[in-house]
Amino acid sequence: IRLRKSGRRHSLTIKRGRGVSRQEIEVDLTRDQFEELWPATAGCRLTKTRYDVPFGKRTIEIDVYRGRNEGLVVAEVEFRDERECRRFQPPDWFAADVSGKSRYSNVRLARE
Structure with a gap:
């Protein structure tokens, strides 16, 4: 929630x-x-600023975290389905894919 x-x-x-x-x-x-x-x-809050960056027909949501997660920057792209996700070609400036990695879930970031 x-x-x-x-x-x-x-x-x-x-x-x-x-x-x-x-x-x-x-x-x-x-x-x-x-x-x-x-x-x-x-005790379970995040502070971040979100930037919407147009990328072709998509929008890349870039979250810049503050507070105890200072320095973390995560980019997120939403897709209609998993097939669309697999076909996505990220821009060169994307770093490691952290999709599905619990270490980077907002729930975990908020609790640490």
Whole structure:
């Protein structure tokens, strides 16, 4: 479960599955709903800035982490299905593929 504030937008996301193929259900929240839920995330929070970079017909989401994960930068690309994912040719500036590696999951990063 993810609770997110991005600008004036507040949302709650439930993620199911593991690895490359995951289902997400996202619900918009009011500011009051967000503020009511926020204390429950104490000790399990991430701070990052997301940049959207156009790449052909796709968008690469680049997350630059702050706080205890300072220095970590992760790029993410969303696909309709696993076949599309396998066919993707990443740009030269991509580094190691960390897809499915628990060390880089937001849950683990938030708890360490």
